[in-house]
Amino acid sequence: MIRVLIVEDDPMVAELNRGYINRMDGFKVVGIKADGKEALEYISKKQVDLLVLDVNVQKINGLEVLIQIRKSQKDIDVIFITASREKGVVGKALKLGVIDYLIKPYTFERLQEALEKYKNQYLLLNSNAEIGQAEIDKLFKRTVSVEVPKGIHRKTLDKINKYLSTASREIRVKEMSTALKISEVTVRHYLDYLTEKGYLYKDLEYGSMGRPTILYVMREQ
Structure with missing residues (x-):
């Protein structure tokens, strides 16, 4: 089961995201946090596989949360769901290894596509078998x-x-x-x-x- 933490300061959007994600097989929302500081405190104590993160959250913004995760070398992936459209933000997110970037308002189908792609990658990289070139090509194709x-x-x-x-x-x-x-x-x-x-x-x-x-x-x- 892929453990998901939602970081979103709008309660209605957070519940919408929770409902969408919990409809997907293989995913479980383990919590919702309203700001970046709460999110970092949570993942310092609890195991999380995937962060569904808004860029424009309070106290510590989404990009800074991602930077701190990378510095800590925690094995956590990030999908941004945000209204932020700035090229600089998108570019920095890509360089920091964000899995996907969804712009609000988004559709369930678009989120479903992002989660399915992530699940396939997660299952492949967490299997005991060695990965062949064909599987690697699928990840980077x-x-x-x-x-x-x-x-x-x-x-x-x-x-x-x-x-x-x-x-x-x-x-x-x-x-x-x-x-x-x-x-x-x-x-x-x-x-x-x-x-x-x-x-x-x-x-x-x-x-x-x-x-x-x-x-x-x-x-x-």
Whole structure:
């Protein structure tokens, strides 16, 4: 059972988070704390696996809580659920090893996705067996998770995602078409869709002669 501590100063949001998390198999909310100081005091005495933490809590803010956890070398993971959208905050959270970052208001489905991903990682890293390259690749694999609209087929999108997960950042339509045995028109259609979603952007590659070639480039995650 994964023990979860919620750190949230809004009682209604805290209870909402508790209800969501307790609906998930394999998770148990062991407590709710209203500020960072209370959270640090609790984890100094009790065992906690996962902290669901707001950045903007009182006394000691969420980032400082995370910094102190890292300094203490406690084996605790953190998911931020916060209204904070500042790039500097998000960047610092990533560098400090936060598991996920949810912006309020969020949906249960988004939290469910974060918790399921974490549970899979937790179970893998806490098993007695050695971890092979395939399992490690799953932990670090780049994936594109999007809802499938009309005109986009899941199986084809899965093929595109699988290719992108192992490709270099610069994607050439012709190379991708050959590798996947999918027409260039179809490949370009799906890459344009992912570009609209913000996962890719277009660039130009200039050769020695003729018109430049359009490249699709994966954005930094």
